[in-house]
Amino acid sequence: MPLPADLPTPLTAVADPVLARAGVELRLKRDDLLHPTVPGNKWRKLTPNLDRALAEGRTRLVTFGGAYSTHLRATAAAARALGLASVGVVRGEELAAAPRNWSLAAAEADGMELEFVSRAAYRALATGGGAASGRWADALVLPEGGSNALAVHGTAALPAELGDLGPRDLVCCPVGTGGTLAGIAAGLPSGARALGVAVLRGEGYLEAAVEELHRAAHGRAFDGWRIHHGHHGGGYGRVPAALEAFAADFEQRHGIGVERRYVAKALQAVYDLAAAGALVSGTRVTLVVTGVPDEAAAAAVSRS
Numbered sequence: 001m002p003l004p005a006d007l008p009t010p011l012t013a014v015a016d017p018v019l020a021r022a023g024v025e026l027r028l029k030r031d032d033l034l035h036p037t038v039p040g041n042k043w044r045k046l047t048p049n050l051d052r053a054l055a056e057g058r059t060r061l062v063t064f065g066g067a068y069s070t071h072l073r074a075t076a077a078a079a080r081a082l083g084l085a086s087v088g089v090v091r092g093e094e095l096a097a098a099p100r101n102w103s104l105a106a107a108e109a110d111g112m113e114l115e116f117v118s119r120a121a122y123r124a125l126a127t128g129g130g131a132a133s134g135r136w137a138d139a140l141v142l143p144e145g146g147s148n149a150l151a152v153h154g155t156a157a158l159p160a161e162l163g164d165l166g167p168r169d170l171v172c173c174p175v176g177t178g179g180t181l182a183g184i185a186a187g188l189p190s191g192a193r194a195l196g197v198a199v200l201r202g203e204g205y206l207e208a209a210v211e212e213l214h215r216a217a218h219g220r221a222f223d224g225w226r227i228h229h230g231h232h233g234g235g236y237g238r239v240p241a242a243l244e245a246f247a248a249d250f251e252q253r254h255g256i257g258v259e260r261r262y263v264a265k266a267l268q269a270v271y272d273l274a275a276a277g278a279l280v281s282g283t284r285v286t287l288v289v290t291g292v293p294d295e296a297a298a299a300a301v302s303r304s
């Protein structure tokens with residue numbers, strides 16, 4: 001394993017009257033505790049790619065992300081740990097001259113070379129133009145969000161850490177680019193189901209992305225999964241006041257930090273679906289805590 005981690009991550013039960021009334025059991029899969037600087041699904045998606053980079057003798061990792069991309073930060077930290085160079089192509093050329101935010105500063109501190117490009121250039125590079133141009137021939141080029149076939153194999157290992165799963169089980173995770181959901185759905189035993197919660201407006205598009213990842217990783221389609229589109233909160237990175245209040249309340253009652261852009265939306269969806277009677281009584285939900293809150297991530301950076 002190129003990056004040692006604390007596996008398997010803990011599985012903790014959440015006792016809550018709202019869920020109990022609906023007959024729904026909730027467990028948290030604490031992937032937020034997986035690794036201090038390459039947390040959660042980023043570790044699961046990156047490690048098979050790191051294995052490949054090392055096996056192929058690559059000396060650099062190249063990838064793409066926005067101004068606060070967890071994937072850029074995680075890739076920089078992983079590259080540094082393995083003695084590889086890294087390049088991050090960042091969406092937004094105006095950021096080049098601006099003071100670095102904490103997230104980009106952390107990536108840079110881990111040795112990542114940042115390249116700021118316009119939105120149009122970003123789209124062209126991130127959708128394959130960069131790799132095709134040959135300018136990163138010595139590098140392993142990872143897609144935005146890190147979701148490729150190897151990443152799907154990485155997250156497909158997760159359901160095996162959840163004990164016996166059967167027809168009453170619903171494994172839930174947030175959906176950004178879909179790699180995490182695709183892997184979980186592919187790794188489930190038959191009968192168990194996966195529910196992804198979209199964190200951005202992506203109805204249709206996200207389903208197609210997951211199907212494409214299944215074809216790329218396994219050469220076939222999987223059933224037993226779906227994406228819920230009712231809790232994106234207005235779009236990527238948007239945190240409506242009601243979501244903020246829900247997450248803060250959950251943190252206070254259960255003593256677990258709730259990452260806002262992804263985890264909070266998935267958690268709120270579980271609560272709302274349970275309260276609305278949309279989850280059959282007797283359902284056991286396992287929510288994958290795919291990452292850590294920004295404050296915790298920033299603190300981990302300053303310690304490393």
Ligand SMILES: *Cc1c(COP(=O)(O)O)cnc(C)c1O
Pocket residue numbers: 040041070071145147174175176177178179180181259262263290291292
């Ligand atoms: C990156 C990220 C996701 C998105 O996962 P995808 O595989 O892109 O769908 C989910 N949760 C957290 C906390 C993340 O940082």
